[in-house]
Amino acid sequence: MELKIKLLKWSAGLPVAMLNEKTASKIGVHTKDRVSIKTLKKNSKEISTIIDTIKGLVRENEIAVSSELKKRLCLRVGQKVDVKLDLTPKSMVFINKKLNKKKLSPEEIDEIIKDIVDNSLSEPEIALFISAMYNHGMNMKETISLIKAILKTGNKIAFKNEFVVDKHCIGGVSGNRTTPIVVSICAAAGLLVPKNSSKAITSAAGTADVIETIAKIEFSISELKKIGKKTNACMVWGGALGMVPADSKIIKVEKMLKIDPEAQLLASIISKKLAGGSKYILIDIPYGKNAKVDKTKALHLKKKFEQLGKYFNKKLKCVLTDGSQPIGNGIGPALELVDVLKVLNPKEKGPEDLEKKSLFLAGQLLKMTNRQGQNEDLSKKNKSKKIKGIQLAKEILYSGKAFEKFKQIIKAQQGKLNSIDSAKFKKHILSKKSGEISEINNKKISSLARIAGCPIDKFSGLYLYFHVGD
């Protein structure tokens, strides 16, 4: 049926269309059924999407589309399109295949991922895919296919530089805001660190939330490249780059389901690093009681990550770190930023655990790249080959060079440092007993911070004055 495009300012967060009830009935669809939409041009792209029906708001000769769908099909308001009833996509057969414990071919995984990006699969159908992966797993071959499929459906960034480095943490530890420090040290050492980070999913803050407190984080790929050229680094929000739209949609459903199948965890991280153009990748796997994984699982993940790094021909290293308690004092976007600034600023004293871990991670990356940067000053010293990565990291941090680099990056991202407000309401909670702290539960700390307003209220959160052993 020929219908006219109407734009509904409706934030569905995904390509969605709405039809008048009468129109829907004429086409033969109900709410949550699928229709195919294509423009009247020859060889027009066709998209299959889930519809809602509505009375009144949409006229009988119209189809209202979300901004996401308008963009996907390059539509303009008032344009005529052909709308037809669409049947279940073939990818549902493949999802059922996995549900019945069978292996999927690369083509089958491609089809599923393509349909996820096109909104041809509804959220419950994506939930079934996640659940099937969770229950029956995916072998290394399938995981590689999943990564390739995710990469095919998104944007990629390529750099000519030899030393493009990235670090990633699998998460689960509150506070743990090492990224801005590691990025600043490595960039000051001459490495290119085009860091794109996520916003908080279940935690109190992601690196993107923290940086957003003082700077812009949404940039296009070409803007990101410009910032990288100017400062050797950036700290932007990955979501705005359109690199892994399939992963974003899967994560959205995973967040509802509170499960994260291993194959998807591996594919999510590796696909982001590959799309981001990284050549040296350091993966931080915190383990222990109260962490996301125990030691056995951490070692297992390390092995899988290293296999994938080898397959995709990247220098990839995994480090297992202590994930048994929060790192740093602040939990929440602005509070974590304050910790970061204290560590970066040679005139102040930041949380020791945060400084130590950041130096360790930066040192690892400097070692992986043989500490050779474009920074003349440093490369001279590198030639002696006696300085370990971590020593170089210390030198850069303590000299204030990392802090200077951080300020450059924030400035390039249209931010400034002197603008950190503090929260309107504060309350000190004192322990009623004296004694030694034996345990701090990461999950409970995150929940508390989220109840306080994290990550939406940037200045909300918790400040821990003490750690385990104090």
Added chain:
Amino acid sequence: MELKIKLLKWSAGLPVAMLNEKTASKIGVHTKDRVSIKTLKKNSKEISTIIDTIKGLVRENEIAVSSELKKRLCLRVGQKVDVKLDLTPKSMVFINKKLNKKKLSPEEIDEIIKDIVDNSLSEPEIALFISAMYNHGMNMKETISLIKAILKTGNKIAFKNEFVVDKHCIGGVSGNRTTPIVVSICAAAGLLVPKNSSKAITSAAGTADVIETIAKIEFSISELKKIGKKTNACMVWGGALGMVPADSKIIKVEKMLKIDPEAQLLASIISKKLAGGSKYILIDIPYGKNAKVDKTKALHLKKKFEQLGKYFNKKLKCVLTDGSQPIGNGIGPALELVDVLKVLNPKEKGPEDLEKKSLFLAGQLLKMTNRQGQNEDLSKKNKSKKIKGIQLAKEILYSGKAFEKFKQIIKAQQGKLNSIDSAKFKKHILSKKSGEISEINNKKISSLARIAGCPIDKFSGLYLYFHVGD
């Protein structure tokens, strides 16, 4: 936050709320997050629901609700309500428990079903529950808890009559429209047959779709009882009775996922029969190549159904029938009705297979109830105890008494018989070769009929002139 109720004429098919983007951000929720809504009255019911956000359509001091949500909370337009951010419901923990192969307690299953009915669980979360049941099954105790939980959250019908009978078919066979014939025969024999049926889910037509061609099918429970008193029977749409809202929502998601876990299949059928007040239940399990189940699975289901019948203290019988090919000639609402009328009308000749199967099923029900009805004429003959159920069924059918009963029921449901239109477009497809038909695939026949327009276009469908062996 205090907001005013606005009614959005939006057919979401479930309780749904929409907030202005700015309001959502103030409460701290994103699209597809959960909020709790309650009126300002003391001890007000609180409901947890998933929200969408929208620009423009809803004002900042408003919350737009779907008609379903308005009804659930007994709201009126302009009424003030308190809207708050809500966290993940406890039932997600129980769903994850099943996903990890653990058994669920009756209380845990209650909580899941309650949250499904309240729209506290999103469709992807319901999909995870279905997938967990599909992967790890439920034992008899859990299945019984599931049935009880579904019954608790819906309306029930009770009859004082001794002989309240019902038949149910697990489906999968095209055409197979025995219900109107069986209902008419049994009602004519004095049994009470308050039949509520479903509309087509994946088939070309359900009994409700067929009856809707000539009569009204949406009635309230009290109207249903009145019709039953007048005619001993009815053939209405179960969806309008609000008996098993949890089951309706689960089926909606199952339909998207194309999976039907056994525990849910059992619970769906048994809960409907119990809510409908049936005391004698006949379950038809068609099996064979091209049917829903093979013989092993059919025998397994029979055992489970009989265990459940025993537990709930109902006379329940399962019959295994031939499901290898379509039954009757017409496939589609109006075309199946034509077959039914031909079988009922003693002056016409209907499809032999449909007549034979209907007589068999009616005979089974008459036998289960010792063929004793309130119909004096028949009860005299019953006393001889020599007439088998099927012979009594034949007598009632061939004498035209069943046809009379059918006309009474249709009249009581505000319909009339002389109004069956035929389709606007017809095409005969002739076989190009002569020979014997060796196989007819039920699934493909259903798909073809649905492509032709079934079940929405009542007069669309297929007419099979020949069957296997012809």
